[in-house]
Amino acid sequence: MGAHSLDDTLIQDAPLDDDTPVSPAPSDDDDRYPPSARHNPYPSHTHQHPTPLHYAKTFLSLKPALVSALPTPSLFTPPTTPPPSNAASPQPNAAVGLGPLLVHCDVRARIPTMEGGEFFLHLYQNNRDGKEHLALVYGDDIRSRSLDAPRPGESEMDRVIRGAYHGRLRHVVTGSGSPLLSATHAVGYHVEVNSAKAEEVKIAEPPLVRIHSECYTGEVVHSGRCDCGDQLDEAMRLMQREGRGVIVYLRQEGRNIGLLDKLKAYNLQDLGYDTVSANLFLHHAPDERTYDIATAILADLGLTQVRLLTNNPDKIEQIEGDGVCVTERVPMAPRAWVQGKIDTHKELDLYLKVKVEKMGHIMDLPKALL
Ligand SMILES: Nc1nc2c(ncn2[C@@H]2O[C@H](COP(=O)(O)OP(=O)(O)OP(=O)(O)O)[C@@H](O)[C@H]2O)c(=O)[nH]1
Numbered sequence: 401m402g403a404h405s406l407d408d409t410l411i412q413d414a415p416l417d418d419d420t421p422v423s424p425a426p427s428d429d430d431d432r433y434p435p436s437a438r439h440n441p442y443p444s445h446t447h448q449h450p451t452p453l454h455y456a457k458t459f460l461s462l463k464p465a466l467v468s469a470l471p472t473p474s475l476f477t478p479p480t481t482p483p484p485s486n487a488a489s490p491q492p493n494a495a496v497g498l499g500p501l502l503v504h505c506d507v508r509a510r511i512p513t514m515e516g517g518e519f520f521l522h523l524y525q526n527n528r529d530g531k532e533h534l535a536l537v538y539g540d541d542i543r544s545r546s547l548d549a550p551r552p553g554e555s556e557m558d559r560v561i562r563g564a565y566h567g568r569l570r571h572v573v574t575g576s577g578s579p580l581l582s583a584t585h586a587v588g589y590h591v592e593v594n595s596a597k598a599e600e601v602k603i604a605e606p607p608l609v610r611i612h613s614e615c616y617t618g619e620v621v622h623s624g625r626c627d628c629g630d631q632l633d634e635a636m637r638l639m640q641r642e643g644r645g646v647i648v649y650l651r652q653e654g655r656n657i658g659l660l661d662k663l664k665a666y667n668l669q670d671l672g673y674d675t676v677s678a679n680l681f682l683h684h685a686p687d688e689r690t691y692d693i694a695t696a697i698l699a700d701l702g703l704t705q706v707r708l709l710t711n712n713p714d715k716i717e718q719i720e721g722d723g724v725c726v727t728e729r730v731p732m733a734p735r736a737w738v739q740g741k742i743d744t745h746k747e748l749d750l751y752l753k754v755k756v757e758k759m760g761h762i763m764d765l766p767k768a769l770l
Pocket residue numbers: 611612613614615616625626627628631652653654655656657662665666675679709710711712715732755761
């Protein structure tokens with residue numbers, strides 16, 4: 401066998417619908433959502449608030465007036481004119497390539513989680529923004545078309561290395577001690593029980609989907625300024641509990657203004673600005689995200705109907721505009737509020753309050769914050 405070939409007998413394609421292993425689901429005892437909240441029937445996101453898209457449009461027409469009308473913080477008076485915009489910076493969402501939007505999954509790999517489940521992390525390329533967007537997929541029946549498609553000249557080993565296999569890989573130690581790779585679906589934990597559960601979910605309803613925007617500060621350093629890290633953890637937990645789901649992870653740091661300007665915005669927030677007015681001060685719209693790449697990734701994963709985990713009506717509106725049907729909005733309750741920790745993290749409370757009052761997010765503000 402050559403370096404890039406595999407013994408066929410070691411590759412066993414796992415059929416999708418019968419004995420494909422499904423990871424054990426974690427316990428339900430920490431469920432934070434009452435069934436009534438989780439099963440909010442769409443279109444419950446209908447709202448009276450202006451959307452970020454509305455803000456963005458208004459911003460463009462009223463920018464000079466808005467900037468001069470920004471609140472003046474009490475401790476320090478910032479320069480009356482905002483810093484000049486950096487002409488050298490690429491515009492958000494600037495197209496790198498021309499023509500229709502194309503996404504392509506280059507590789508995927510298994511990510512076992514501390515909760516005992518297994519996601520497959522998919523890395524996507526696209527012809528628009530040059531960023532590596534990601535999809536975390538839970539459930540063996542959700543497959544990427546572009547990953548699975550054969551590529552000219554590739555060996556079976558090449559396909560295995562880029563993750564285009566079914567089932568699970570395991571290494572086999574031969575007499576000489578050299579590891580051979582094999583794919584197997586025989587890694588079994590309660591296979592029958594979990595397969596039945598996955599099948600049931602698949603027939604009953606579209607999967608849970610979260611379209612999540614990168615937040616280094618919230619996800620990596622557990623900043624108390626926002627709820628992004630909690631939301632990512634909670635999305636993963638819910639998907640493991642259901643046995644199925646997809647998190648599209650978009651590299652849209654700071655609602656797509658980038659980490660550099662987000663950190664400037666944090667300093668402005670310490671001076672009394674909020675997330676919206678700080679963005680405006682820095683010559684950004686309050687929210688510069690679009691979701692066309694996310695919907696293209698969902699299409700590549702074969703998902704046209706989703707149950708979307710979000711409080712953001714603009715996200716629903718945008719992905720429905722791109723042709724994905726949101727059959728249900730599944731709310732994301734802030735963990736701090738669910739635990740009754742209100743007024744303990746003042747930055748987080750303000751962040752969430754501004755999401756409700758200025759960005760139109762659908763959340764019930766605790767009485768203490770009204
Ligand atoms: N500009 C800016 N972006 C922030 C700030 N705090 C967090 N973010 C970014 O906000 C994005 C998440 O947006 P949110 O408004 O929290 O949530 P959402 O995705 O719109 O809505 P949900 O689906 O309900 O979570 C991430 O990209 C974060 O990096 C901030 O103070 N300023």
